[in-house]
Amino acid sequence: MTDTPDPIMEAIGRAVMQGQNGDSAAARTALLDLWNRIGVTGDPLHRCTLAHSMADLYDDAAQALAWDVRALDAADAATDERVQAHQAGLELAGFYPSLHLNLADDYRRLGSFEAAEEHVRQAEQAAPALPEGPYGDLIRSAITGVAAAIAARDTAPRASAPAAS
Structure with a gap:
């Protein structure tokens, strides 16, 4: 893992924890705010992680689908080098x-x-x-x-x- 903390990944992690603790609305709000900061052409690892996590916060399959498509698109734009810069050995x-x-x-x-x-x-x-x-x-x-x-x-x-x- 990189020695420098990644504030976006940390913020995504905090939002995911909110959702896992039962506050899905707050988690979605936090992730949407981050999505707006990252942007649709931002870091693919950030976009993939955020969108993959956001999809899990929706019961509605159509809403989940929209985020899961974003996650796959972002993964297709990511590189192993970027992923491993975040966490060594991650593929x-x-x-x-x-x-x-x-x-x-x-x-x-x-x-x-x-x-x-x-x-x-x-x-x-x-x-x-x-x-x-x-x-x-x-x-x-x-x-x-x-x-x-x-x-x-x-x-x-x-x-x-x-x-x-």
């Missing part, structure tokens, strides 16, 4: 399973099963980049669960999915 490839998983779940919840199938397939293809351990296991399990829900044409929110309080 951009490890972002894609979760990003595509979230998009698959959004599209599934909206009943757009073809798009959902494409993104769950991309999540499955990217899954080897996941680390071993609890985080990787969580994402791999969620990919399996979303794939099953897509196959069943189920649009109900998953009980284990992050969502607004």
Whole structure:
């Protein structure tokens, strides 16, 4: 990790904690303020992290989808060099399973099963980049669960999915 603290990443982390502690409205406000500071052409790591986190604060699949698309677009603009400047050993490839998983779940919840199938397939293809351990296991399990829900044409929110309080 870099020796210099990254105030934007720290602010994103504080907002995420607000959301996890049940204050989704305050978390969304804080993240929107940061989004406006970063800008749509700002640091891709900041944009990806913020948008990925913001999507989790919405129960509405269409709102989550808008943020998940932003997160994927930002990841596509990021580089391993930038990601590793933030945290040594972190690989951009490890972002894609979760990003595509979230998009698959959004599209599934909206009943757009073809798009959902494409993104769950991309999540499955990217899954080897996941680390071993609890985080990787969580994402791999969620990919399996979303794939099953897509196959069943189920649009109900998953009980284990992050969502607004």
